[in-house]
Amino acid sequence: QVTLVESGGGSVQSGGSLRLSCAASASSYSTYCMGWFRQAPGKEREGVAGIDRDGSRNYADSVKGRFTISQDNAKKTLYLQMHSLKPEDTAMYYCAARVWGRCGSSWYSRMVYDVWGQGTQVTVSS
Numbered sequence: 001q002v003t004l005v006e007s008g009g010g011s012v013q014s015g016g017s018l019r020l021s022c023a024a025s026a027s028s029y030s031t032y033c034m035g036w037f038r039q040a041p042g043k044e045r046e047g048v049a050g051i052d053r054d055g056s057r058n059y060a061d062s063v064k065g066r067f068t069i070s071q072d073n074a075k076k077t078l079y080l081q082m083h084s085l086k087p088e089d090t091a092m093y094y095c096a097a098r099v100w101g102r103c104g105s106s107w108y109s110r111m112v113y114d115v116w117g118q119g120t121q122v123t124v125s126s
Contacts (some may be wrong), residue, residue, distance in 0.1 A: 002026040002115045006093050009120030016085050016124070022062040022078040022095030022117055033103035035113060036069060036080045038091035038122075045094070047108030049080060058107045063089075085124045092119040 008020040010078055020036070020102040026105045035050040049069035050058045056067055096113035 002097060002099060003080050004097060004115055005119035006117045006120040007097050009093060009122045010109075011069045011123040011125065014086055014124055014126050017081070017083045018085065018122060019082070020085040020093055020095075020120060020122070024076045024078070024097065026076065026097075026099075028099075030073040032073065033098040033101070033107065033112070034069075034078045035098075035107055036078070037094045037096060037097045037110065038089075038092040039094070039119075043091075045110055048093070049111075050103055050107030051078070051086060052103050052107065054102070060108065082122070084098065085122075087124050090122060090124050094119045100117055 002048055003025045012018055033052045036048045037045050038048050039045040048063055050062050051069050066084045071078045094114045095117045097115040098112050099114045103112050
C-alpha cells in the first residue's frame with residue numbers, strides 16, 4: 001500500500017515562491033513515475049510536472065521556466081519548487097504516483113497514475 005502526503009502549500013503574493021513536498025511511504029519509490037497536478041475551482045485537474053523512472057522531466061507550458069520538479073530517493077520525497085507565482089497558479093496541488101511502468105509522453109494524464117495524495121492548497125494573491 002503506497003500513500004502520498006503533500007505539504008508546503010500556503011498563501012503568497014504574486015511573484016513569490018513556494019516549495020511543495022510529497023512524502024511517499026513505499027520501499028520501491030525510486031522505481032515510480034511521479035507527477036504534480038493541480039485543480040482550481042470549477043476546472044479540470046491538470047498535469048503540472050512529471051518525473052519519470054529514468055529521471056526525465058516534463059512540464060506544462062504554463063509553468064516552464066518557473067517550476068522545477070525534483071526528488072530525493074533516499075528520503076522518498078518528491079518536490080515542486082515554484083517561483084514567480086501568479087494568481088492563475090492558485091489551486092489545490094496533488095502529487096501522484098504510477099507504480100508500474102513509465103509515464104512517458106502521457107505524464108500529464110490523470111489516467112496514468114495509480115495513487116494520489118490528499119492535496120495541498122496554494123493561493124497566490126495579486
